Amino acid sequence: MVLPTDLFPHATDAALKTVEAHQDPQDLVFYAAWFCPSAQRSWITLEEKGIPYQYKEVNPYKKEKHFLDINPKGLVPAVEHQGKALFESLVLCEFFEDAYPTHEPRILPEDPYEKAYARIWIDFVAKALVPGFMRLFMAQGTEKQDAARAELYDSLRTFSAQIKGPYFLGEQFSLVDIVIAPWVTRDVIAAEHRAYNRGDVAAEWKQYAGRVEVRESVLGTKSNPEQYVDVYAPYLKDEAQSEAAKAIRAGRVIP
Ligand SMILES: N[C@@H](CCC(=O)N[C@@H](CS)C(=O)NCC(=O)O)C(=O)O
Structure with missing residues (x-):
């Protein structure tokens, strides 16, 4: 059995190309795991809006101290935005909408x-x-x-x-x-x-x-x-x- 700590370490196929295109340092660091459905939500939102971000792969099962400092729950996705941490996939999607108001498309109706x-x-x-x-x-x-x-x-x-x-x-x-x-x-x-x-x-x-x-x-x-x-x-x-x-x-x- 593959233990969660031994999971395949990185994205593949189209997702890998997207990861490779987002390695430069940015104001927004996106901590994700390639396999995680919650992380994919936030990732889709970033891609929809064309927000500049740096992708960092995390294995959340390892519960490494650096990552626990960003999300004490030890779950992906999480972000650091201008040095401040946030987590929870839905919260992040709404944060991207609010923090990057000029980045279309909107993902929630205005009304x-x-x-x-x-x-x-x-x-x-x-x-x-x-x-x-x-x-x-x-x-x-x-x-x-x-x-x-x-x-x-x-x-x-x-x-x-x-x-x-x-x-x-x-x-x-x-x-x-x-x-x-x-x-x-x-x-x-x-x-x-x-x-x-x-x-x-x-x-x-x-x-x-x-x-x-x-x-x-x-x-x-x-x-x-x-x-x-x-x-x-x-x-x-x-x-x-x-x-x-x-x-x-x-x-x-x-x-
Ligand atoms: N409610 C969280 C759930 C995130 C979540 O469960 N992430 C999983 C990966 S898909 C995780 O980090 N798991 C590590 C663990 O369960 O220890 C969100 O929507 O962001």
Whole structure:
């Protein structure tokens, strides 16, 4: 078994090219792990907006002191902006929007109602869809896997019923799309190991997922799918020891 501390050390494919293009020192240092779906959200936002950043790869499982000084929770993603630290993927996405107001496109609507509406669905992704995918990955035995898949499909159908198209809010590629994009990128693992099928969820979901996964910022932050296998193998055996996996197992909210 590959221990989390021995994970493949860096991004590959298109994501590696993006990393290589962001090695020069900048005001904004982005600490990420190539395999991390949370980090990919913030990374997609940086790429969408063309914000100058320096990419630094971290293995968050090593809990090195330098990184704990930046994020005491020891989780990626995190940033240092003009020497000050911040973390939490969603907070970072909103920080990029606020701290770089001239960098288009906006990822949240300007209108207060529309913005609040977007946040309702961002919250839904965090509370229903992400734990739903993780529970399906971690479920052992046919009965539990069937139940987890049915629960995820229910949540995905609730989400899909609100997709305006082409993206969730309509023409604007928004933070709602960004928070679910890393899981669209990884749902092939559920397809290969847990009988998940986009088309079985809903035609709207299949079409939407197909559009999100080919967005340039999503492709540009994606590593070779083969490299994700080692990362997810322990989840599929319910042996993962990440903070998120421990929380799912204990029925707690993901940290
Ligand atoms: N709520 C956090 C979650 C971040 C997170 O769980 N990151 C994982 C990698 S995908 C991590 O750093 N794991 C290290 C660990 O669990 O010890 C966020 O959205 O930024």
